[in-house]
Amino acid sequence: MSWEVDYLAIAPELIIIGSLFLVLGLDLTLPRLKKYWTATAAVAGSALALIPLAFLAVEGETISMFDGSYVVDEFALVLKGLFLVTAYIVFLMSVNYIESERYYQGEYYLLLLASVLGSLVLASARDLIVLFIGIELVTGPLYLLAGWRKGDVKSNEASLKYFILGVLSTAILLYGMSVLYGLTGEITFSGLAEATAAMPNSPALTMAVLFLIVGFGFKISAVPFHFWAPDTYEGAPTPITAYLSVNSKAAGFVAMLLVMYLALPGVSDVWAPALWALAALSMTIGNLSALRQTNIVRLLAYSSIAQAGFMLVPFAAAAVAGADLEEAFSATVIYLVIYAVMNLGAFGVVIAGARTTKSGEISDWAGLSNVDSRAAVLVAVFFFSLAGIPPLAGWFAKFVMFRSVMIAGGAATVVLAVVAAVNAVIALYYYAKVVKSVWLDDATREFPGEFDEPPAGSLRLALAISVGLTVVVGFFPALATFVADASRVIAAGG
Amino acid sequence: MLLNQFLVLGAALFAFGVYGLLVRRNVVLILLSVELMLNAVNINLIAFESYLVSAQAVGQVFAIFVITVAAAEVGIGLAIVLMIFRNRKSANVDDLSLMRW
Numbered sequence: 001m002s003w004e005v006d007y008l009a010i011a012p013e014l015i016i017i018g019s020l021f022l023v024l025g026l027d028l029t030l031p032r033l034k035k036y037w038t039a040t041a042a043v044a045g046s047a048l049a050l051i052p053l054a055f056l057a058v059e060g061e062t063i064s065m066f067d068g069s070y071v072v073d074e075f076a077l078v079l080k081g082l083f084l085v086t087a088y089i090v091f092l093m094s095v096n097y098i099e100s101e102r103y104y105q106g107e108y109y110l111l112l113l114a115s116v117l118g119s120l121v122l123a124s125a126r127d128l129i130v131l132f133i134g135i136e137l138v139t140g141p142l143y144l145l146a147g148w149r150k151g152d153v154k155s156n157e158a159s160l161k162y163f164i165l166g167v168l169s170t171a172i173l174l175y176g177m178s179v180l181y182g183l184t185g186e187i188t189f190s191g192l193a194e195a196t197a198a199m200p201n202s203p204a205l206t207m208a209v210l211f212l213i214v215g216f217g218f219k220i221s222a223v224p225f226h227f228w229a230p231d232t233y234e235g236a237p238t239p240i241t242a243y244l245s246v247n248s249k250a251a252g253f254v255a256m257l258l259v260m261y262l263a264l265p266g267v268s269d270v271w272a273p274a275l276w277a278l279a280a281l282s283m284t285i286g287n288l289s290a291l292r293q294t295n296i297v298r299l300l301a302y303s304s305i306a307q308a309g310f311m312l313v314p315f316a317a318a319a320v321a322g323a324d325l326e327e328a329f330s331a332t333v334i335y336l337v338i339y340a341v342m343n344l345g346a347f348g349v350v351i352a353g354a355r356t357t358k359s360g361e362i363s364d365w366a367g368l369s370n371v372d373s374r375a376a377v378l379v380a381v382f383f384f385s386l387a388g389i390p391p392l393a394g395w396f397a398k399f400v401m402f403r404s405v406m407i408a409g410g411a412a413t414v415v416l417a418v419v420a421a422v423n424a425v426i427a428l429y430y431y432a433k434v435v436k437s438v439w440l441d442d443a444t445r446e447f448p449g450e451f452d453e454p455p456a457g458s459l460r461l462a463l464a465i466s467v468g469l470t471v472v473v474g475f476f477p478a479l480a481t482f483v484a485d486a487s488r489v490i491a492a493g494g
Numbered sequence: 495m496l497l498n499q500f501l502v503l504g505a506a507l508f509a510f511g512v513y514g515l516l517v518r519r520n521v522v523l524i525l526l527s528v529e530l531m532l533n534a535v536n537i538n539l540i541a542f543e544s545y546l547v548s549a550q551a552v553g554q555v556f557a558i559f560v561i562t563v564a565a566a567e568v569g570i571g572l573a574i575v576l577m578i579f580r581n582r583k584s585a586n587v588d589d590l591s592l593m594r595w
Contacts, residue, residue: 128556129552129555129556129559132556132559132560132563133559133563136563136566136567140563140566140567140570143570143571143574144570144573144574147574147577150577150581151581153581153582156574156577156578156581156582157578159574159577160521160574160575160578160587163570163571163574164515164521164524164528164587167528167567167571168512168515168528168531170532170563170567171508171511171528171531171532171534171535172531174532174535174560175508175531175534175535175538177535177556178504178535178538178539178542178556179538181539181542181552181553181556182501182538182539182541182542182545182546185542185546185548187552187556
């Protein structure tokens, strides 16, 4: 047992902790009007943490700490990069939003940084305790952030619903973990993988695995565990909604895939059908519910539920068919990365557009292109990208997904592929509905908000980063394949 | 070594917790139900630990982490309940129906 700590390997985490304390200190000492410095500290912290990440990526070594409980390999680095970049974009989107509505700035950034720290820990977690701490650190602060508009009853409701279902899922997850520990006596993923592969299938093992899937299902808001998502998304402040639908969902996905892929590959006959059902249900019910939404944030909420279904497809298909999980794993990670960028952009443009429309109803967005053509162009870019129309990045995510299903082969996977294809068409309808409203419909009223002034610089930067990545990855998908290569390393490194 | 008895106790507590969470309308009681579920997990972990006797006492360490996180979670939960109670003068989940899917 060695307790040597490689400080470069955990430098991103340390930097986030440092900026967390800096925000706390600034919030305590600065006068009220200068609190915006806390935002600067948070933005700078999330950007600085990318630097040691780059060093680690160039070195390319797999560093294993604490008896293999905490591993920094290329896969972890890619995910940490994803979490930090998306956190950076969310911070940029928050700056103006939080300042203009007179929220408590210091605490906001403090909690959001804590959540980012959790996602970084999660990417490196290779045993159940670290994984559990990571998940809780991601979601705990978000319960509070969802209710950030303290006086607004909708925000209160969002927070409470998220909290109750969140802790319920945690308890279920933990119960599954405890049974898994009892059956195997192991908590490290590698130990679990060996022990479960050698074990005969018992009802207790099946129950433990299903409990884990239910727990993770809540975190990634897969149908039928999605009830909290639309309400929480609608009630929470919009930057937090963006964070929920991207970072915290990605964190849930990473946790789930790590456990299934590294710890429980031996019992894939238990979890494969469950994931198959989750994928098919999430896509279908998510999309059908999205069809009748009139609020743009709720529409994005259901769209993100449906997208979670698409993300599950490669993994579920490969596991059902008994094919190589490695290919599927990298396909899911690619989908996750591309989804993160375009979904953040979509929420960014919702924030930007809402300055003009002062409304979340899609019908109130009619005719936006007449007054704010740049926002209207961005609406088209991000929503068409979410629908998967080339040359925007979304097409590559869908392409990779379908390709991995085809590689897997088998009857059950073909059924899943057909479900996915039908759903891709349904999704186009409601994404295009928003674009049509913005571009083709005539304005039904005067826009109440301002549209002469461009949005704040930080929001423009956030949108520029997302739109840049969306378009560039769409034209040069090879850029995204390095993500796939990195996620293959995990198989060897374990 | 007794193991089954503790596991049955754990499972029963967990089931009571789930039942309470679904049936209770008061948020504070829902929080208590969640605590029951988390303590069921602790009983499981400790029972397995004393049965398996691992070198690093993994089960006990896990239980300590669960206790810590549970305390933090209840702190968050009570903060949310207070916030809602200030706005609505009620901590009943049936009143929270502004948004419906």
